[in-house]
Amino acid sequence: MTAERFIRDDGTQPAVSASPGRSPEIEQGKGLIDTGARRVRVDMHTHSEASPDSRTKVADQAQAIRAAGLDVVCATDHNTILGALRLREIADGFRVIVGEEISSRDGEIIGLFLESAVPRDLSGEETIARIHDQGGLVVVPHPFSINRRYHMRRASLDRLRTKIDALEVFNAREAIFLNNRAAAAYAKEHGILGTAGSDAHRASEIGRAWVEMPDFAGRADFLAALREGVAHGRLSGTAVHVFTRYDRLRKWLGRKSSSATR
C-alpha cells in the first residue's frame, strides 16, 4: 500500500478496518471490483517457535493462518529461516513467503523471498546487501516503536532509507498506535511503500494485521501488488508483550531444567 492511502484509511481510529476482507475502496465502489482481479490477504510479519521468544509450533501456526483466512503469510522468525522453510513445506491452503527478521547492528531488518539465512550482527548496509544479493526484498519493521529495544533508530533509518523496499506502517504489537502513525507519516514523506503485519508470537495473534492486495505470482510482481494494497489491523494490546516475556522465560527455564536432568 502507499503510505498516503494508509493514512487516509486509518484516520484516527486504532483499528484500520473493522470489516476484514472488505477494503474501503471496494465498499465505496471505486472500481476495484470491476477489474475482476483476485485480491489476497497477506500477514507480512509472523513468528514461530523457531524464534527464541515464541512457542508457536509450526503446525499450530499453519492452522491459525487457515483459521484467520489469510492467503499468504510472511514467515519472519528472528535470525533464522528454518521455521519458514518448514511452514512452506506443510502449507496447505495458503502460500508462504520465506523471510527472516535479522538483528543487524542498526536494528531489526526483515528480508523477504529468502532462500538462505542472513547472519545477524552485520551493519545495516551489509544486511540489506545480503538480502538484495539473493533477490530478496527489504522491509524495516516497527521503526518508531517505544516498546521494543531492537528497532532501527532514526539516524540509521535516515541513512538506510534509500536502500529499503518498504517500511512497516502497521504492526499489531505496537503498544501505542501513534508509533504506527509516525511510521506511516515517514513512509509517506519519503515515498516508501508501507507494509502491515501482526508480528504474531502466539498463534492467536496471527492475522491481527494484514495487507489486502492484488494477487501476485512471486517476488517479481510483489512490490507492484503491494503498491495497490490496503492495510487492515488492530492492536494486540499490551498483555501480549507480558506473555512474550513469560514465554521467553519459560522456554529458557525449560531448556535449563531439561539439560540439568540429562
Ligand SMILES: [Zn+2]
Ligand atoms: Zn517480529
